[in-house]
Amino acid sequence: xxxxxxxxxxxxEYALGALDPAERAALAARRQxxxxxxxxxxxxxRRLAPLAETIAPVAPPRDFLAEIESRLDDAASANAVVVDLxxxxxRWRAGAIAAGAVAAxxxxxxxxxxxxxxSLPHEYVAVLQKSADQPAFVVTxxxxxxxxxxxxxxxxxQPDKAYELWLIDAKLxxxxxxxxxxxxxxxxxxxxSYDPAVVENATYAVTIEPPGGSPTGKPSGAPVFVxxxxxxxx
Amino acid sequence: xxxxxKKDAQDLAAxxxxxxxxxxxxxxxxxxxxxxxxxxxxxxxxxxxxLAGEILQEAYVRIWERAADFDPAKGSPIGWMAxxxxxxxxxxARRVQPIALEDMPDGFDPPGEDVDPLSSRQRSESLQAxxxxxxxxxxxxxxxxLLAYYRGASREALAKRFDRPVPTIKxxxxxxxxxxxxxxxx
Numbered sequence: 233x234x235x236x237x238x239x240x241x242x243x244x245e246y247a248l249g250a251l252d253p254a255e256r257a258a259l260a261a262r263r264q265x266x267x268x269x270x271x272x273x274x275x276x277x278r279r280l281a282p283l284a285e286t287i288a289p290v291a292p293p294r295d296f297l298a299e300i301e302s303r304l305d306d307a308a309s310a311n312a313v314v315v316d317l318x319x320x321x322x323r324w325r326a327g328a329i330a331a332g333a334v335a336a337x338x339x340x341x342x343x344x345x346x347x348x349x350x351s352l353p354h355e356y357v358a359v360l361q362k363s364a365d366q367p368a369f370v371v372t373x374x375x376x377x378x379x380x381x382x383x384x385x386x387x388x389x390q391p392d393k394a395y396e397l398w399l400i401d402a403k404l405x406x407x408x409x410x411x412x413x414x415x416x417x418x419x420x421x422x423x424x425s426y427d428p429a430v431v432e433n434a435t436y437a438v439t440i441e442p443p444g445g446s447p448t449g450k451p452s453g454a455p456v457f458v459x460x461x462x463x464x465x466x
Numbered sequence: 467x468x469x470x471x472k473k474d475a476q477d478l479a480a481x482x483x484x485x486x487x488x489x490x491x492x493x494x495x496x497x498x499x500x501x502x503x504x505x506x507x508x509x510x511x512x513x514x515x516x517l518a519g520e521i522l523q524e525a526y527v528r529i530w531e532r533a534a535d536f537d538p539a540k541g542s543p544i545g546w547m548a549x550x551x552x553x554x555x556x557x558x559a560r561r562v563q564p565i566a567l568e569d570m571p572d573g574f575d576p577p578g579e580d581v582d583p584l585s586s587r588q589r590s591e592s593l594q595a596x597x598x599x600x601x602x603x604x605x606x607x608x609x610x611x612l613l614a615y616y617r618g619a620s621r622e623a624l625a626k627r628f629d630r631p632v633p634t635i636k637x638x639x640x641x642x643x644x645x646x647x648x649x650x651x652x
Binding site for chain 2: 241244245248249250251252253256257260276277278279280281282283284285286287288289290291292293294296297299300301303304307414415416417443
């Protein structure tokens, strides 16, 4: 292994869970790019994993199975697109294709999927990005259920800050917050209180805010990532 | 009930293999068998019950998504599942409660301190090996390491609790972890 002893011990602390937020986020970002570090973290996780046997079970407050299964149902429809997009985006970045081509290819990618997704006419996807070659989040919206899912694709970690999602549309007046976004996992939100036409046509924007979100209820600064929805169904 | 027994591990591994094949019935069975264990993992790190339930759900979604990655040769099923749940809980803990040890109960008793020799048959061989290595650490250092594992306590929180400077905690944790690695590979 070509990992430095210091990095191996950082990996150990990461697996143990003792790093502070900034270091944890930094290492989480590095492991995406550094296979050796990723392998070291996995090895440490395996070394410590037997300790899980010693943890006493605690009955959950209620049965979550039905909720989990419905998330799997949602994911099954949304993930096909998102996983596919994520893969394409990675490939494009690796290939350093000219920026404008990414947006065009995205539209083609989504278009190709239309045939397969005829049964899901209410699905929309937006890629939130700074510029066309830097996609950060993928937003999936189901207009029918008014549910919205945001997945990080390549958003740079913001250890001491939070990403906040906004719905921007002339009909709404001021931007409306859709909540804080998780940096390492999908965030589910709902837009049930908004007019479907607004949800469909609005601009989705992400700002960088203090950890608890914008203290004023309005974006603290200019959006760092923006995008609009594209229908994925007929 | 401890799930560390070999037979249970084989059953869980078989279920995970079926889950990898997108078998929802196997997933439901896996959930029933392991929910309390994983909730136990999560709730020690995320004390807020509303958040802990959310993290548990996300952990199972990940388990569903990553079932094909599970390799029985590399560890126990419950260890693999617990690692997924722990990582979700740790990410969340660092997000919502950057320094949260004030509410850590004093009555915490790391299992390393009271290993029951009679129950050792209930423990997997890998746990027994890990326990033997943990016992070679000095008691305070072992306790710090276990607290980090069970409660997801950060260096800063540990420094406060043990009244030591943060760099000392870092040095101790790293030394302990390096010692563990060497002990496990010997």
